[in-house]
Structure formats: C-alpha cells, structure tokens
Amino acid sequence: MHAPRTTTAALASLTCALALSACSGGGSAAKAPQEVKLTTTTPAAGKPLDSVTWNLTTGEPTTLDPARVGDYSPSTVGSNLCEPLVRLKADYSYKPGLATSWHRPDSRTLVLELRKGVTFWNGRPMTSKDVVASLLRQRDPATQAVTPQAFTAVSTIKATGKHQVTVRFKASDQLFVKYLIGGFGQVSEASYLRKAGKAYGTAKGGLMCTGPFELTRWESGESITAVRNDAYWDTSLRPKAKKLTFKFITDQSTLTSALLSGQIDGSYEIPSTTARALRDSKAGHLYYGPSAQTAYLYPTSGASPLADRRIARALSLVLDRDALIRNVYDGAAQKLKTVIPSMVWKNSKAADVYAKAYDRLPAVPAVDLAGARKLVGEAAPKQRTISIAMPAGDQQSLQTLTFLQAGAKKIGLKVDIRQLQPTQMSSLFYDPSVRKGLDATVVVGYVEIPDPVTYAELFTAPGSPLNWINYRNPKVTSLLERAKAAESVEENAKLFGQAQALYSDELPIVPLACPYERVFLNKRLSGAPASFAYINMPWAAHLGGTGEGSS
Template sequence: MHAPRTTALTFTALLTLAACSPGTGTGGKAASPGALKLTSTTPAASGTLDEVTWNLPFGEPTTLDPAKVGDYSPNTVEANLCDPLLRIRPDYSLAPGLATSWSNPDDKTLVLNLRTDVSFWNGHAMTAEDVVASLARQRETATQSVNTQALANVSTITATGDHQVTVRFKTPDELFLKYLANGFGAVSEAAYLKKAGTSYGTAKGGLMCTGPFKLSSWRSGDSLTTVRNTAYWDTSLRPKVKKLTFLFVTDNSTLTSALLSGQIDGSYEIPSTVAKALSSSDIGTLYYGPSAQTVFVYPTGPKSPLADHRIAQALSLVLDRDALVKNVYDGAAQKLKTFIPSLVWQKSEAADVYAKGYDALPAVPDVDVAKAKRLVDEAAPKQRTISIAMGAGDQQSLQTLTFLQAAAKKIGLKIAVKQLQPTQMSGLFYDPSLRKGLDATMALGYIEIPDPLSYAQMFTSPLSPLNWIKYDNPEVTALLTRSQASLDPQASAELFTQAQALYTADLPMVPISAPYERMFMNKRISGAPASFAYINMPWAAMLGGTDKAGS
C-alpha cells in the first residue's frame, strides 16, 4: 500500500458511469460534469510497434525495487517489470498472478500455489524459495520496504514445496492476501537479490523479475528504457511494443507540446491544464477512468489548529466543492463524504455492505458560513493562520488551496500556502523534521489494494507513523482490528463501516475531491487500461499499434 502522495472515486454514481462501453473518451470535446464518460479499458491494440515513448508527469523514479515503490512514477514503471503473486484487473478486482490459487486450511494459515512455468529474465526458473526471499526481505530494516505493515501479523513464511508457499499468522489477517497484488507481493530472484544488496532496484543494481518488460537502461535525469520479454509466461500479455521508453517531463507546458507534437505518445495522470489543450486536438484521445485517488487536507501534528476537528469541520463547511470540481478539475472529479473512494471496495464480495455504510454517512455539506463561524468561535484557536504544504508547480493543488484561502477568510482564518520541492514534499510524510513550521499538508493519495481498511488504519491507528495528530479512538481501533481479523468478507465489512461512521465524525481531516483517472494516448497506440488500476498491473503489455499507427 502506498502512503498519501504529493504520496493508494467514485461512489454509487460510478457504478452507472463505469458501465460505459470500452474505449469511450472525450474525443476532442471539453470535459464537463454531465458529459464525462468513464471507462476502465480502451480499444484493443491491433499491431506491433518498434517503440513507444511514455511520460511520467511526477518525475523520475527514485527506485524500482518492488519493496520500495510507493509513488506514481516508480509504480507506473515497476508494474510492468515485476509480477506480483496476485494481479489487479482494470476494474480493481483481484485475479491470479504468479500464484495460481490459494486456500486457508485454518484462520491462521494461507497456502499459495505457484505457477510452474515461470522464468526470470535470465532464464532461471522461479521457485518457492524466490517467493520466500522476496517477502521475507521486507522485514529487514536495510530493505526499507514501504509495506512492512503487511507483515505485522505474520509468524512464518516457508516453502512447503518447489512451487508452494505457506504463510502462518499470529492472528488472522484478511488484508495480507490483498497486499500480494502490489509491490509487496512482487517476486524477484533470490540469488540476484543477495548479490545486488541495497543497490537492488537502482540504475546501478538493476532488477531480476518475471514481468512482460525488462529493464534495459536508466539514464538518470533523462530517460528509462525497457524492452519486451519475448518469453513472458502469460502468452495473452506478451507485449506488442518492442521498446518502451519513459521520460520525466514535469512541466505542464512542455508536456502539452510534446504530446501534441507526438514526441511523447501517452501518459497517465494528465494535469487538468494539459487536458484542456488535448481535448481540443485530434492528435489522440483523452480517456477518463474510475480511480482510487483521493485529495484531502490533513494536519501535520497535534498542535496544528486543524487538529481540532471543529476547525476542520468549519473549513469543510465553507468550501464550495461544486465550484471547485467544475473550475479546478474541469468536472473530472467527484465530491467525497470521506477520504476513501468506492473503487476500493466496489468489486468486493461485500460491496453491498460497504455501499450501505457509505450511503449512511452524512452528506457532503453545502456551504454554511454561519455554522462554520460558530464552530471557529467554539474552538477559539490561539493560532488563526494555518500553513498548508503542497508540491511546487502543482497547479491543481494551488488552485484548490486558493479556493480554500478565499473560503477561510469568511470565518476569520488565514491559509498560508507553502510550496515545497518534490523531495521535501514526499519526505515530510516520513520525516518529522520536514513537517516543522507546517500545520497541514495537501494530500494527493491513492489506495493500492482493493480494501478500504488498509487506508483507514494509516490515519486512525495509534501505532501508524502517519497518525501525526495522535488520533486515538479506542472504539475505532477495536472495530478495525476485528475487521482485519475476520476472514468473512461480510462480517469484516460490517465492522469497517461501523468504524467509518465514527472516525468520519471526529477525525480532523478535510475531504476535498475524488479525481477521475485522466490518460492520453495518441492515435498510433491503444490498448492500455484507462482506470487507476494501471498503478499495479502490467498495463504496458496491453499497448500496441492501431490502424492509424502509420498516419
């Protein structure tokens, strides 16, 4: 799972929107709330291509080690290089990956049966020992895994056959299996891991995985190149693109020009300003898909004025979300009742329970300045200026905070926007020293695995490193703990929704929006999924040429 981004949306209405026929996009029309059509897929590719150039709008990856990926850029690349044990489909449902099947002989045991026909890029066969090594190394401090919480309830991980792994737990854990669908569950060759050591996943140390693309070269500051794995075990996903090059263009104007000129063939996470320029061009298609992304403002410490839930509620009451979605996102987002989007659970066996729980939450509030003023007066904060961090150059976040600034003035509060460089912005989520002088941050988060429990615990558990405000509601903690320990999907969901109702009322956070996925491909390529599920699936293996590839 990943931490909130700067760094793991749709609710009941999305169930209807997502049913649109595959391949629908804006087709040159400007987006508007009533006209948007969401799709999880795009028209299947029809031919091979020698090369495709794809952009990473959040910049160059810091690592490709599956254990460490936890942000847009590294996830986008790594998902095509290193296969996980389970796979996420475009609709965010789970499917077999390197594990063909799994079972629970009892509540504290998980048995994974592995494919017998898988080889690493070097031709060496994948065995259970590789799986054990890949999972177990994430306990080691030197690995710096971003998914250590997935191992919290694990007692042992052992090879119980050449192609079978058995995991035993100290207490039942319904989340563990789902974590196997992201970088935590990706399999690397044990011998290569040992040889590469801490340089694994870097330009120097390289990778040794089983995915549809192989890492070819990594020129720091310039590009990252992968080539297709012609011996890929999943014959239905053997790549049609021979060479896939990733660029790191973060400037919106430069990206717009490169996409319109064809220098870059496609990109996920298209910024709204770029989307407007692309929507009026016939160079390709801008797709909107369901997403597990979430935007909210979150206090950085218990002394922040925003750590008082009355102040958070007051800001929520003066924020005109309808205007924000229209003007900042060009209609390509939805309002949020809470900070977890429905794509995360809508394919669950207990989707009806989650839906009922979400529907029961208080509605997104209309603007009510009088009520907000009363809350501020009641809280009587000693500090009325709230400094909020955001990533420098992120125009969407700046526009959002500008909305919040104007709204806050109406209730006697001042918002001071602090633009931080990418490394500092990303680092503040893990380094307390980088949060000094800040009262809150603009969190651009996403949920990697199809279960809302994983994300909720990050902000409500007293033990979570992201619980900066020391939120501690014993009833919420108890309910979420019981939810995780239940292997009955319906019972687990019931417990989660009870906890959700409680923390939605007292967790000081300002939910803002749930952006849709925005992906662009020029007319020479097609096939890539349009939903946010791309973040943990081999999306580039679906890419290929169209009948317009030569035009």
C-alpha cells in the first residue's frame, strides 16, 4: 500500500493542533466542514476528449495482473483494461458483463453463458477456454492470487461449449457469482497468459484483455498509458477519451497544485487536506459518493493487549468520533457500528433484513472515560504501551491515532505510533515477521464484493490469512457457511445477521469511521461514477467532455 508523504514540520504542527482538539473537545482551526451531499454518479457528458490525465493517490501499482490486484491503484487502472464476467454498477448492484446470463441446474452447478462477438485487443475472439484459463490459474499457489477463498467449494471449472462454462461445487455456494465482479472474474487471453508467465501484468509482460481501454505503455516511476479500444463490444460504453495517462503523485501538496492548475484532470481517493483546498475551486468539481470503505483498528496477534476485548472497548470509549469526523475527514465520513458499510447490502433484495440486523447491534459509543478506566482495570494488562502501525505520511491515519493517543493517556494506556514505509505496510498484511513488535494496525479496508459474508470471513474463518488473533467460534463459522449456501437472499441475510451479532461482540476490532468517496474532476470533464464502486467499474469509459476548457 502506497501512502502520501508530508514534511516533519507539517506533521508536528498538525499533531499539536489535533492533540489540543482531542483533549479540550474544541474544534479545528481549519475551514469548517461543508454539508456533504452524496451522489453515485457525476452529471452525464457526451463530448469527445483527446486525452485525460488521472492520478493514483496511493502510488504506482506493483502489478496489473487481475489475479493479483487487490489495492486502490491497480484496481483503478485495471478496471478499465480487463473486464469481469459480471459487471458492478455504481450503486453496488450488479448485472451481466462478459457473461450474458447464468443459471443453476441444481444447487451444486453453475452454468455461465458467455457473450459472443467479444474480441481481445489483438483481435482474437474470446471463448470459454480463455475464461477457464483465467479462473483456474488463480487456484495455482504460484499465481499468488488475492482471492483464493472463492475456490473453497469449487470442484471443477470446465468449458462445456465454445461460449459456455460450467462450474461444479462440492457444496452449494451462492456467492461465487458475486466474486466474478472483480479481478477474480476478469478474463485474459489464455495463449497470452501462457506466453507471459510470471511477467503477466507487469511493465515487461503486459496484458491481453477485452476492456474499453488498451494498455500501451508503462514507464516505471513515471506513468501508465492506455488508449481507447475502438473495437470494444459494448457500443453504449465506447470511451469518449482517446487516451488515458495515469500519474503517481502521492504528496498531497503536489497533488493539490496539480489539480488546481489542470496538470492533473482528476483523481479518486482525494485526501481531506486536498479536499479542503479543492471544494470551492473554479478549476473543477469535488464530488462525494457512498463508500464501501471503513477505517478501523485491528490487533496484529493474539498476544496484543488490544486482543483483549476489554482493551479494545476501552479505546473505543475514549475516541470522540464526532470530533474525528469533523477534524480528520472534514465531515465527509459517517460513524459505523461495524466494519461493513451499508453500501455493500443496501441494494440487495434483502436490504431490509440486513438493515434490521444492523439496527440491533449496540450503538456507536459516546466518550466515556470512567467506563474505559473500569475496563482497563478489569483487563489489568501487563503491557500498557500499545504499538500501532500506520502508513508513513498518511495524514488521516496520523490524525486519527493522535486523537486516540490523547484519549488513551487519560486511562493509563500509551499509544506508540509506528509509521511504516509503503512496502512494509503492504507486507504487514501477508508476512507475519513484519507484524513482530507491533500490537495493532490502522486498516482502511474496503468490501469489493456486494455481499458482507465475504468480508466477515476474512476475520472469522479458521485459517484465514487475516485471522491474526486466531479467532474461533464454530457457531459463527457455521452461520456464515450456511449463508454462503443459502439459495434465498433473505435466508443469506438472516444467517449473516446472526453471525454478525456474535462476532461483532467478540472480535477486538475498533471501527473508526466510514469515509465517503471523494473524486475531483476538472471542469472540462464529467460522467465518471462518484461512488466507491469505481474500484471495479470501467469508470473511465463513462468520462466525457463538458465543453469547458480544452479537450
């Protein structure tokens, strides 16, 4: 994970200001947050564009291989290049993509009917062999795929016709189709995959996909360039922009200047400090959209003081979330009872079932120092210093931990903030050795799949690579497994709600906030989705000119 950088002097000044706010309850001296209005899309625009320069605020991707894409930057680029079998919509619902339809002859069989007339960038037709190769390579440990859990119940995946693929399961799995909306379901040409080998998705190995833009150049450390696919099968979504250039500006002041000057046309994941400078700018428009992201604290091992639910609860009780959202997120966030935002399920046919289960969870706690001290006393931790990792230079994480640090001090705990460099922070999630000497980390996670079961399993399933505290509750595991197998969406939601009530009470996770999506578009652009669904959508194909400025 790449993180924005800032100067030491700026951080010191910011830390003092936030510590004062956290201790006194006073507001920030910064510009007051404006009223935030959410929208899933920006106004439609139909004029052609010669080129668009877009920024990746989390830095240069390490790969664009769909099987290995699991972070902001690679997904932002890759979603316009490689297409999935099922397409995500801006409201987090989904529809046919490279698969025109699917059906289940029985509970353990899924038949995918593929779209005919689709070609790869090299002009070769997409067939079922390409789909099977794209899916099965992710089962090979050598691929290092980021979604191995999608294969939990899969028995076989076979081409059963030139444009048909049949998936057979060991047990009913109703979530498999939803996994197909992301990198897991993106299709690459089989022969190109074999030829590129381990280099697939790199600057050297390239890609071969069917999407609306074609990767043409990757200059490491400088930029990634893609051009319009004039033979794109979806005539309603053929890009209006001839060329996309992606830049990797992670420094917030540099990004602000580049957006204000027009050097950069747009960006998702606009940091709060940049948003404050942009929101009244005449250079373009800052949009806020619903999000599937959550910021939270998570213990790095079962030996961490934070692994004790009472310590986690105590830290939750010292955190003034209203002040956090006002000062850190500039008002562009909401409080959450859990780590799964409502956007994930709000457009489900069972949205009311999910909503009722969420409403039954305990309320987000108000600041309660007396209650927090009591919990610390009951826990009586031998270790009173809690080392928390964060990406070096990430101002929002630093500000959040500064708030927490001030509150923790009042209840006899010390928060030691550890800033890790981007490669270390990324490795922390996969390499246990990096987590040694750390007690917790700030996580800004997001739920890619429009079903909360997929995210809940990451923390609760025995053997999951993110179950760092070795959480075990057979009832939770059973409920989630039954939810995955449920043929009724209402039954799926009901079972998930029962599991959520249990693990939310037992897991030592401290939800902080759900930050809204922030996207900035130069005044000459419009049409891009404003919601977090962009992460798995061909968002750039929606871009068009407004007639303002040059094209």
